[in-house]
Amino acid sequence: MDYVGTALAEMTMPQISPLAGEPIERADAERLAGVLKALADPARLRLLSLIQSAPEGEACVCDLTAPLGLSQPTVSHHLRILTEAGLLEREKRGVWAYYRLVPSAIATIADLLTPPRKRATKKAR
Amino acid sequence: MDYVGTALAEMTMPQISPLAGEPIERADAERLAGVLKALADPARLRLLSLIQSAPEGEACVCDLTAPLGLSQPTVSHHLRILTEAGLLEREKRGVWAYYRLVPSAIATIADLLTPPRKRATKKAR
DNA sequence: CAGCAGCATCGATCCGCCTGCATATCAGCA
DNA sequence: TGCTGATATGCAGGCGGATCGATGCTGCTG
Numbered sequence: 001m002d003y004v005g006t007a008l009a010e011m012t013m014p015q016i017s018p019l020a021g022e023p024i025e026r027a028d029a030e031r032l033a034g035v036l037k038a039l040a041d042p043a044r045l046r047l048l049s050l051i052q053s054a055p056e057g058e059a060c061v062c063d064l065t066a067p068l069g070l071s072q073p074t075v076s077h078h079l080r081i082l083t084e085a086g087l088l089e090r091e092k093r094g095v096w097a098y099y100r101l102v103p104s105a106i107a108t109i110a111d112l113l114t115p116p117r118k119r120a121t122k123k124a125r
Numbered sequence: 126m127d128y129v130g131t132a133l134a135e136m137t138m139p140q141i142s143p144l145a146g147e148p149i150e151r152a153d154a155e156r157l158a159g160v161l162k163a164l165a166d167p168a169r170l171r172l173l174s175l176i177q178s179a180p181e182g183e184a185c186v187c188d189l190t191a192p193l194g195l196s197q198p199t200v201s202h203h204l205r206i207l208t209e210a211g212l213l214e215r216e217k218r219g220v221w222a223y224y225r226l227v228p229s230a231i232a233t234i235a236d237l238l239t240p241p242r243k244r245a246t247k248k249a250r
Numbered sequence: 251c252a253g254c255a256g257c258a259t260c261g262a263t264c265c266g267c268c269t270g271c272a273t274a275t276c277a278g279c280a
Numbered sequence: 281t282g283c284t285g286a287t288a289t290g291c292a293g294g295c296g297g298a299t300c301g302a303t304g305c306t307g308c309t310g
Contacts, residue, residue: 023192024174029167036170039238040161041298042154042297047147063255067148074299076258095256095307110235113164166268186287199269201288220277220286 035109038085043068044078048087048106051099058091061093160234163210168193168205172232173212176224183216183225 024032038044050067051059065075079099082088087105091098141161149157163169175192176184204224207213212230216223 006159021150022174023130023178024171026167026171029170033165033167036161036165037297040158040165042151042158043298045154045158045161046149046151049154053148062255070298071300072257073259073301077298080258092257092307097257106238110238113231113238115233137265164268168268185283197287198271198289199264203257205288217287222287232257 032112035085035087038081038087039109042072043070043074044082047075047078047082048101051088052101058098060096060098062096131176157237160210160212160218162226163212164231164234166203168195168199169207172200172203172207173226177226185221185223187221 008124039048046068050059050064054063061075061079061122065081067095068075070078071097079088079090083099084088087102089102091100164173171193172189173191176182179188186197186200186204189204191196193200195203204213204215208215208224212227213224214227216225
C-alpha cells in the first residue's frame with residue numbers, strides 16, 4: 001500500500017463525497033479507505049490517544065512502547081503508517097523523534113464521514 | 126473477527142473516549158478499530174454510498190453487484206460485515222433482501238472521532 | 251574518538267481477509 | 281410438488297499486514 005501518503009490532503013482538496021448524495025467514485029473510495037485503514041487498528045488508535053494526551057501533546061517512541069506493550073520496531077512501524085496517512089507529524093530533536101497529531105486531520109475524516117446535511121451544500125459538480 | 130456485531134451499540138452506550146482527553150483503553154480501542162475496519166474497505170464504502178443514494182434509501186443485492194463489479198457472493202459478504210458492524214440493517218421482503226443505512230450509525234462514528242471540545246462534556250467517569 | 255542510546259529499516263513468520271467458484275437455502279410460482 | 285431465481289454460506293487461493301529479532305544509523309557524551 002503506497003497510495004496512502006498525502007491521501008488526506010488529496011481528499012480534502014477535491015471535496016470528495018463519502019456518504020453524501022451521489023455514489024462515491026472508486027478512486028475516492030480507495031483513498032478514504034486508505035486513511036481509514038490507518039485508523040482501523042487498536043494499536044494505532046491507542047497511539048493517537050496517548051500522543052494527544054501527552055504533556056505537550058507530543059511523545060517520543062520510547063514513551064509509547066511500554067504503554068502499548070509492543071516492541072520498539074512495531075511501534076515505529078505504526079507511527080510511520082499514521083504519519084504517512086497524514087494523521088501524525090514527526091519532529092526529530094537530537095536523538096529523539098517526537099510525534100504529535102496533525103491539528104485537524106482526524107476532524108477532517110470525521111467531516112468526510114458525516115452526512116451532507118451538516119457539510120457544505122455541494123453545488124457545482 | 127467476531128467481536129464486531131453490536132460493536133457500535135456497545136461503544137455509544139458506555140461513552141468511550143476515542144481521541145478525547147485520557148488514553149483510550151485497549152478494549153475500547155479494539156471495538157472502535159473493529160467498526161473502522163468495516164469501513165476501511167473501498168468496496169464497502171461504495172456499498173454504503175450506493176445504498177444511501179438509492180431511490181428509497183434502500184437496495185437489494187442484485188442492484189449492487191453490477192456497480193461494484195464484484196460477484197454476488199462477495200457483495201453479500203461485504204453487506205454482512207457492514208450489517209454486523211451495525212452500519213446496515215437488513216430486511217427481507219419475499220425473495221429480495223433490502224439493505225439500508227442504520228440512521229445515525231456513521232454519524233456516531235464521526236462523533237467518536239471528533240475531539241472532545243465538540244462532544245458531550247465528559248463529566249462522571 | 252569510542253561507546254552508547256534512541257529510532258528506523260530489513261527479513262521472516264504468522265494471521266486475517268478479500269475474492270470467486272461451487273453449493274446450500276429459501277420464497278414464489280406453475 | 282417441482283422448478284426457478286435471489287441470497288447466503290463453505291471452501292480455498294493469494295495478498296496484505298502485524299509483529300519481532302537483528303541490524304544499521306545517527307547524535308550525545310565521556
